[in-house]
Amino acid sequence: QKTEEINSPSKHYLESWNEGISKSTIQEFVKKTTTVGSPDFVPEKDRIAVFDNDGCLWSEKPFYFQLAYAIDFVKKEAPNHPEWENSPALKSAMEGDINGILAKGEHGIIEVVMASHTGMTAEEFSQNVKDWLATAKHPETGMAYNQMIYQPMVELLSYLRANGYKTFIVSGGGIDFLRVWAEEAYGIPPYQVVGSSIKAKYEEVDGKKAIVKTPELNFIDDKEGKPVGIHQHIGMRPIIAAGNSDGDYQMLEYTTQGSGPRLGILIHHTDSEREFAYDSLSHIGNLKKGLIDGPGLGWVIVDMAKDWSQVYPK
Amino acid sequence: QKTEEINSPSKHYLESWNEGISKSTIQEFVKKTTTVGSPDFVPEKDRIAVFDNDGCLWSEKPFYFQLAYAIDFVKKEAPNHPEWENSPALKSAMEGDINGILAKGEHGIIEVVMASHTGMTAEEFSQNVKDWLATAKHPETGMAYNQMIYQPMVELLSYLRANGYKTFIVSGGGIDFLRVWAEEAYGIPPYQVVGSSIKAKYEEVDGKKAIVKTPELNFIDDKEGKPVGIHQHIGMRPIIAAGNSDGDYQMLEYTTQGSGPRLGILIHHTDSEREFAYDSLSHIGNLKKGLIDGPGLGWVIVDMAKDWSQVYPK
Numbered sequence A, B: 001q002k003t004e005e006i007n008s009p010s011k012h013y014l015e016s017w018n019e020g021i022s023k024s025t026i027q028e029f030v031k032k033t034t035t036v037g038s039p040d041f042v043p044e045k046d047r048i049a050v051f052d053n054d055g056c057l058w059s060e061k062p063f064y065f066q067l068a069y070a071i072d073f074v075k076k077e078a079p080n081h082p083e084w085e086n087s088p089a090l091k092s093a094m095e096g097d098i099n100g101i102l103a104k105g106e107h108g109i110i111e112v113v114m115a116s117h118t119g120m121t122a123e124e125f126s127q128n129v130k131d132w133l134a135t136a137k138h139p140e141t142g143m144a145y146n147q148m149i150y151q152p153m154v155e156l157l158s159y160l161r162a163n164g165y166k167t168f169i170v171s172g173g174g175i176d177f178l179r180v181w182a183e184e185a186y187g188i189p190p191y192q193v194v195g196s197s198i199k200a201k202y203e204e205v206d207g208k209k210a211i212v213k214t215p216e217l218n219f220i221d222d223k224e225g226k227p228v229g230i231h232q233h234i235g236m237r238p239i240i241a242a243g244n245s246d247g248d249y250q251m252l253e254y255t256t257q258g259s260g261p262r263l264g265i266l267i268h269h270t271d272s273e274r275e276f277a278y279d280s281l282s283h284i285g286n287l288k289k290g291l292i293d294g295p296g297l298g299w300v301i302v303d304m305a306k307d308w309s310q311v312y313p314k
């Protein structure tokens, strides 16, 4: 029943994409993989498209929005946790001192994440994230964080779904954090989100059984973890993969090394006026190897400043 | 666009279900959760239904079919693995001596599963399972294993999907084993299968990057593991859960303790003529606590002999 949609003009799906090689490559790929009789036709059941989130579907500067959530949570809950005063990383979080947290390295970030993401039920965590999204504002743009999604990528997701692709998020960020708002923002339901996770247990809370989030890492969905996460959650090698940093390199490699037509997409942050410009020198969203190897591997390198007529939704 | 389907007579979806309390309870539940304006209406995005597999969607006697696969694989590959002679469990497997394997307890089964499920790429494993399903026959019925699926449950899955429910498998069996054939058998795609898993890594094999299955347990999707597996993979508390053993107790409990309308279903194996009759005394598919507590909790107890006019597809 998708035939009509497939053969209909697709340009209204990619309104915020300027004409150019990025847009036309994506359109030609979708056309050839969905046209019955094309040598590159892909049956609908195999049409899997995976998207990184931070820096690919929404912004990630000045630092990951999930970390902003974690810091705000620690600030808010600090009066109930005098013991947090004993941790330098948590003390930095209470003071909103991001550099103080980062100075403790990965361990500092994990400590702040554990304090803000565990010791509560999955339902409580979701509610906390919802409440935060309803009020928190980005320090530079003043926008709600879930308004800082990329309009062209939202259109790309819709365009792919209209052509029979299933769209998944495969993020280094936390799976439960993403699931709270991904459906509203991107049309991607909770069960099509793959991400990093902490362990959980099933136990009684206030007389009712619930999932409780526990302070132990379960899975890191980054670099070579992304193909593994895709395997464990999706169970198929994707046809299309999009990312923006070298943390996505293995996901694009795994995707595009599959037989038959495959498409890799890297979002290059070139737009210092409408968003943020960064690549090989940035700690967050570092993109170096992908820019060097990508063009030779046939990956589409999206130039945000040039390829997108609009960044955030109007 | 589901309105027509919702309001159409549903009886042709459940052809192999005899009239009775099991069928009518299921139909009434689906009707009230999908009728706009009903106080029990559930929005389509929340309509999640989870199904155990062994003994709930297909047979599991005289022992789990996945174990039959593992034994056949060990027999076939034994000439290439002289070292297997040193393991009593693998030696039993080579001789097709299931009791010899079970005598080693859980450890014996794990050894046979690891020998047959790891040290190969995910693609190789899938192909091996496909090849086996195409030729292997059940020792008692002489049927192909993937023909020993329950026709009434296949109809129930279709009926739920026609009413906007997303159907998932949540099995104690291996996630990768199930994914090979679940789509053809049940219409459930790989990314809607949750199960037990072993770890995997991303590495180069014959010059190409692949997922390699490694001999380390990752997750046991049984008992209290089922709600955790549902949380990690689906991220939502289901509206409907079906199982057949006490390994499903927590999954049904987690589902039916959610607020709003919820449905728990237990398949009771009462049919020694057309299938197998067993419950509280069986090692495989043990069902005791569920039979005691289930009726008081409002769970539907399906009596296979009485409620199903047909067991396997014609």
Ligand SMILES: [Ca+2]
Binding pocket: A052, A053, A054, A055, A056, A243, A244, A245, A247, A285
């Ligand atoms: Ca990223």
Ligand SMILES: [Ca+2]
Binding pocket: B052, B053, B054, B055, B056, B243, B244, B245, B247, B285
């Ligand atoms: Ca079972």
